[in-house]
Amino acid sequence: MTQEIIISGFGGQGVLSMGKILAYAGLMEDKEVTWMPAYGPEQRGGTANVTVIVSDEPVSSPILSSYDTAIVLNQPSLEKFEPKVKPGGSLIYDGYGINVPPTRKDINVYRIDAMDTAAQLNMIKVFNMMVLGGLLKIHPVVEIESVLKALRKTLPERHHHLIPLNEEAIRKGMEIIQKQL
Amino acid sequence: MAQKEITLLKGNEAIAHAAIRCGCDGYFGYPITPQSEVLETLAAEKPWETTGMVVLQAESEVASINMVYGGAASGKRVMTSSSSPGVSLMQEGISYLAGAELPCLIVNVSRGGPGLGTIQPSQADYFQTVKGGGHGDYRLITLAPASVQEMADFVDLAFELAFRYRNPAMILSDGAIGQMMEKVVLPPYKPRRTEEELIKECPWATTGRKGLRKPNIITSLELRSEEMEKVNLRLQAKYKEIQEKEVRYEEYMTDDAEYLIVAFGSAARISKKVIAIAREQGLKVGLLRPITLWPFPSKRISELGKKVKGILSLEINAGQMVEDIRLAVECNVPVKWYGRLGGIIPEPEEVVEELKKMTV
Secondary structure (H helix, E strand, O other): EEEEEEEEEOOOOOOHHHHHHHHHHHHHOEEEEEEEEOOOOOOOOOEEEEEEEEEEEOOOOOOOOOOOEEOOOHHHHHHHHHHHHHEEEEEEEOOOOOOOOOOOOOOOOEEEOOOHHHHOOOOHHHHHHHEEEEHHHOOOOHHHHHHHHHHHHHOOOHHHHHHHHHHHHHHHHHHHOOOOO | OOOEEEEEEEEEHHHHHHHHHHHOEEEEOOOOOOOHHHHHOOOOHHHHOOOEEEEEEOOHHHHHHHHHHHHOOOOOOEEEEEEEHHHHHHHHHHHHHHHHOOOOEEEEEEEEOOOOOOOOOOOOOOOOOOOOOOOOOOOEEOOOOOOOOHHHHHHHHHHHHHHOOOOEEEEEEEEEEEEEEEEEOOOOOOOOOOOHHHHHHHHOOOOOOOOOOOOOOOOOOOHHHHHHHHHHHHHHHHHHHHHHOOOOEEEOOOOOEEEEOOOHHHHHHHHHHHHHHHHHHOOEOOOOOOOOOEOOOOHHHHHHHHOOOOOEEOOOOOEEEHHHHHHHHHOOOEEEOOOOOOOOOOOOHHHHHHHHHOOO
8 A cells, every 4th residue: 555645734734744654654663654845945935845654565766746645725726736636535624724625526635623623622733733633634644643642753852751642643633534534 | 773774765865775785885974965964964964973984074175175185095994975066076076086986975966057056956967977077088887866765775885896997987966856854775885995805905095015016006197198198098998898798777668669769867767657547548658767878778779779760868957867878779750858957857747748658
């Protein structure tokens, strides 16, 4: 199985780190992973996106023209990547700040209001983990346990007390999506 | 620490870790996007506290390459890394290293040019690397990694080849391979050579003769033309030997291929996806990926050229390697180029369309 995922949003939303944790979790399960950022003169508030490929086989191209799943966290990303989801694929978008919602009928569209939920629950710093939870509910690309292992491995030890909060955010994201399945 | 570790690294980080592990004595560099993580990772790892490897941020690329010259002259395993504009600055030093027959490693994580260009990936430094960006009749042993794993593996290989032939070696990568993260198995630690080992391996090096042997002189200068021609002939004989012995390439689905893509580095990765899509549509395509850009796998390309109906050179540049492919097949088969410029990476689907155009 191969999952080709694009994650896109504003710089500062945790797009790149969400992708990195997903890739790391894939590594924990001994899968092949590639994490390809659209690097550039990026800054907070600018655009950021990353391609993450998790596969049972060696990954071919890190550069893709279409994706199994697109996770979009702002309007420009939605406009850019909605057309690039493969027919039958999935689009997960955060409703915050979206004026023109997705229109395609040949893909599965999920709305995750993680931005609003995270703000209400005072969990804004783990907003990206909530979105990741949503993805994992739709496509269990990796086990939650592997994500937690990845967090333990990538976070400096002084931040390890925040891992339960991350787990809570992942489960919250799964709950939001559960209602739409 | 375990000898073998599986981890997730950027290509640039893999270069740095591999350098520490393969017994590198010194790194001299100057930051430039998209390769700055090499120096950053070395600075964070502090190898001077463990293996004793020197890591120095020089005042410029010109200084870096001349520090490499100094280190290499004394037989040390030394390296530098940069990206395209920085590597252009180093060309005088590279020519001197080749002329003085000094082994070293230069890593180019290339970006779009010409000039200051862009910071996005490009393969437009192919000519500069394999045709000699500096002056004079010289060649660089050039390895082109196509994965983060190869970024790690080729550091030691480049040093081995450089010392075997007393010749500078280059790893020609690009911003995509440098910036992406993949699973990588880091090589086991190899200790830095002791002084005794170094003197044994490099009897030509300036290690301090202590009155026991004739002085070793490292220079690329020889004002007597007859002598300089001898130097050149010796170099050419060495290059011939490298061409005979060190060609490396990977073949993918060439057995039944009717069309052949030739691509290196990140373009080769894209090609594998292209092949999957093309084969789904009934088009039998294979890939030859040169791992050594110099020496170039001309012989194998010539053989494959006799079996296929056409060759596509996929390059992230305006068509450079395509010239070497045409030379290799001696116009016996149509050779086309496709690529994107200015830091844009071609997407698999557009390459499939180019292949289809070749079939009509």
